[in-house]
Amino acid sequence: MARYRGWVSEVLTPLEDFIDHHVDPRELYADLQEIAEGDSGSVFSAHVVGSVNSGSKDIKRENGSKVVAIKSIPLVPGGSQKLIDLKEEFSLMSRIRHENILSMDGMYVDLSEDCLWIKMELMERSLADMLQLSEEGFMLPEGVIAQFTKDTLHALAYLASIGIAHRDVRSDNLLVNPAGVIKLADFSHAVQWTSKSGAMKQGAVGVVYWQAPEMRHGPYDASKVDVWSLGATCWEMAETDPPFMDEDPRRVPDVWPPLSQPEKYSQSFHEFLSLCSSQPSVRPSANDLLTTSFIQGGCGRPFVQKVLADCKDIEDRIHRRQSVDSQGTIS
Structure with missing residues (x-):
């Protein structure tokens, strides 16, 4: 050098x-x-x-x-x-x-x-960016939640096939490109395992609101935690905040609270959340979850692109409003 x-x-x-x-x-x-x-x-x-x-x-x-x-x-x-x-x-x-x-x-x-x-690659925005628009009345339709979750499951299934756990799945690390495809980012907490070494790890990483509870209670199977975190992100997509956001981060419960408006979501979505939050010994793999009825109900790319366009329209409206507030006129 x-x-x-x-x-x-x-x-x-x-x-x-x-x-x-x-x-x-x-x-x-x-x-x-x-x-x-x-x-x-x-x-x-x-x-x-x-x-x-x-x-x-x-x-x-x-x-x-x-x-x-x-x-x-x-x-x-x-x-x-x-x-x-x-x-x-x-x-x-x-x-x-x-x-x-x-x-x-x-x-x-x-x-x-x-x-x-x-x-x-230049991405359109993060999932977290989209959810922040809830203050303007924006909500993700269930079909989009399913499509985003399907993309993430494909990523997690691939990682599991080569012995890698991400360990920090959350809305900030899920980015969407202009074609409406979700991509998993930030592998700073990822770990590898082999059939010889096994997947048991120690030490909690990531952000507690999306963190699998077993990470806080001693040795854990790293191959199981990403599914829990994805489930917490699904919960967040429905509620716009992650579970336990109002709790003391030192005393986060091990069971997600019920959705505030459960009637808005299908039985298959509730079942999917239940699978993601099950005990590690029976928690399905990402590959198994790809076959669930909730995932089969994804909306497809064209509708996701329309939702992205809606986000852009909302942001443009916010910027125009801020311009009026700061200058008295629209610049």
Whole structure:
């Protein structure tokens, strides 16, 4: 990593096998616009203005019509735990290719601002973003809940087939693209297991409102917890908040409360929630849940795209209202 000055080279050492050291990312991506901010860095939309020619290091000019997401993580002298965690996450993600899982497609170093850039598919929004619009009267129809759940189950079934548990399934980590496809993101808490090592783990991770209760009570079977978390996310899609949101996080119950309007939802949805929240010893796998009648009732992509358009209309209305409130006129 000779192209990096002393401390930058040192902090990047854990990730040297994953970084494309031969490319200045600003020759590939331009017109960055911040779209999200997190604890570890910001996410930008960016236009693709160049690509690396296959078999060479030459840059091929692109017209900029394609847009991707770039996560920018600041580098600091001495390094950070986030970079060490990224090594584990990238090592894991190198094994994963699935249409319902958000992949990290490239890693670069932006020397102009001492940042690590991670290229990903640009997604429309998170499920959590959609649920926040409930204050404007937005609710997810049951058919959309079923379709989103089906996508997530496909991701979880695939992960289980290669011995991986996500351990942080929740609305913030379920992203939807413009085609209406849900993709599971953020594998920072994921773990692997093998038939030899087994799936028993210790230590609770993730966020307590979506956390399987057995994670808080000693050793647990990691292959079972994602189904519980998905069930909690289904409960959240119906209620717009996760279960136990008003409880002391140190004293979260082990059983979900009933839905506030149970009559609005089908018997198959109630049965699905019951299956997800069953004891680990009898809790169905993601693959088993794909055959349930609730999942078979998914609405399909065109209707999901219409719902996404409704979300955009609501957001536009909010922005116009905020403009009036701040300026007295619509700008």
